[in-house]
Amino acid sequence: MTAIRFFHMADLHLDSPFKGLFGLPEQNFKKIRSSTFEAFEKIIHKAIDEKPDFLLIVGDLYDGEHRSLQAQRRFQEAMEVLFQHNIPVILSYGNHDHLNGSWTRFALPSNVYELPAETSVVQLKIRGQVVKIYGFSYSERHIKESMIESYPTANDQHAIHIGMLHGSESSDTTHAVYAPFKKEQLLEKNYHYWALGHIHKRQLLHKEPPIVYPGNIQSRHRNERGVKGFYDVTLSQISADLMFVPTSAVVYSKVEVDCTGVFHANELLEKCGAALADNRQEYGASVVELHLNNIDEQAEALFEHATVEAWLETIREEEEGIEPMCWVQKLMYHRTATPYEPTAATESVINLMEQWDISAWKDILRDLYQHAGGARFVEPLTEQDIEHLKSSAQTLLADEIQRA
Structure with missing residues (x-):
């Protein structure tokens, strides 16, 4: 039984503006500002090194409907590199970069298949195995109606069938509900794999066949904590193997510090420094929400003569110049319950x-x-x-x- 291999990614949000960050040293801001590009470059380098059969990008390549010039140019250059290595790319546009936006257009090379507004099929033949990939691009920002009925039911028993859908389960309100679906509706199509996008949290909605959200490739704020990436998928008509591949250039994380028994300011700073060093060791460059736990009456005296803002500034100064960067975005302390x-x-x-x-x-x-x-x-x-x-x-x- 012939198996194929592809990379499944979604929600690249290239050139995201990263709202809510201020006060950073310029070098830290540049690192964060370029993180979506850096995460995307990791994918391209891995594709060149390992040569999957194709790439799937399921919506929201760009952060806005106007598609910044820099983001488009860097994406176009990456597609040219993949063209030189004979790696096809099938992509759909989502609610952020819908087809009705206004932007300066770049011509993409012939290895890139851009899905139109109507649900369509892209057919590939890989080592004798026919692969049919179904999907659509958003014609406008808000698609509230279900699109599932526009997907054909698989009836070619010799092909591998893959559905691409940028949307959300009807019951999932963590993001705006666009192109809603029910899991049962996807299963009824008899596809071998559903490549989803739109929800920025990595999720496996169903195992056999896989119905998969890879999440976004780079966190953009504190509600998207943890390591982000894509799935490296090996798929046949009878089996699927999914391997998550991290791509985060900067990880948003929550760091907790146990302040039990803390009495002096230097003790508190040492504990914070040790916790941030552990975080740096685990994640590399990061943006941190620092929580000081178990602040008793003795430790609370440390905040009577210095504000939380003053402590935050001092902790940032302690971290300044240490690589990889660990920017403390927010500091909170919690009294002993x-x-x-x-x-x-x-x-x-x-x-x-x-x-x-x-x-x-x-x-x-x-x-x-x-x-x-x-x-x-x-x-x-x-x-x-x-x-x-x-x-x-x-x-x-x-x-x-x-x-x-």
């Missing part, structure tokens, strides 16, 4: 917050998100952010009770 008796008033507030949906939270926070000067630094509100706000509010209520 102590039991408290909730009052009717606090319970009433907490119960009220539980009833608010995302629209209510957006209304409550509208002054922040509509502020002309600050809105550009704030990432879109997510369900994860809301859960964090609820938890923080409950902690603040508990603190106030304990202080009363």
Whole structure:
């Protein structure tokens, strides 16, 4: 049984602006700003070295519908290199880089198959094995209707069938729900592999046949923590082998420091330095949210004469010049948990917050998100952010009770 090998990637977001980062030394900002390109270059180098049969790119190659000139040029150059190595690329455009945008156009080489707005098939023959790849590109930014019915059911028993779809499960609201589908609808098509895009979190929705989100190739903010990459897939009509390949040039991570028994400032700085060194060893270049845990009354005195902002600046100074970069984006400290008796008033507030949906939270926070000067630094509100706000509010209520 002939097996084929391909790379499955999605959501490259080349030339992402990386909103919400400020105050960085210029060299750190350049590293972060170029990270999507660096992650993409890792994929191209691996393809040249290992020569898969083809590459699949499932939507959102570019970060915006205007497709920056630099991003297009670097993508075009990469496709030319793959052309020289006889590696085909099948790509679709997603909601961010839809076909109705306005951009300066580059001609891509003949090894690149750009899927049109109508669901179409690209047929390849690899070592005698026929491979049929189905998919479409977004004609506009918002495709709210399901597109599954436009995909044909596989009826050629001698071919390998692969579906490409930039969209989300109907029940998944972590991203805007575009081109929604149900897993059962995909399985009904009898394809051997579903290559998905749009959701930036790596997920295996189904094992046999694989229905796969590779996630994006490079994190762009704190809600996309962890190592990002793509899947190296070996596929036949009867088996599939998936290997995740990391590509992150910069990893967003959460670092926790146990501050139990800390009394002096130098002790705290040493603990932070050790934790950041471990993070650097594990991830390389990174953007960190630093959490100081188990701050008791003794340790809390360290924050009475120096603000959190002053501590953050000091920690950044300690890290300055150390490579690879480890930029502490945010510092938070958490007091040692102590039991408290909730009052009717606090319970009433907490119960009220539980009833608010995302629209209510957006209304409550509208002054922040509509502020002309600050809105550009704030990432879109997510369900994860809301859960964090609820938890923080409950902690603040508990603190106030304990202080009363």
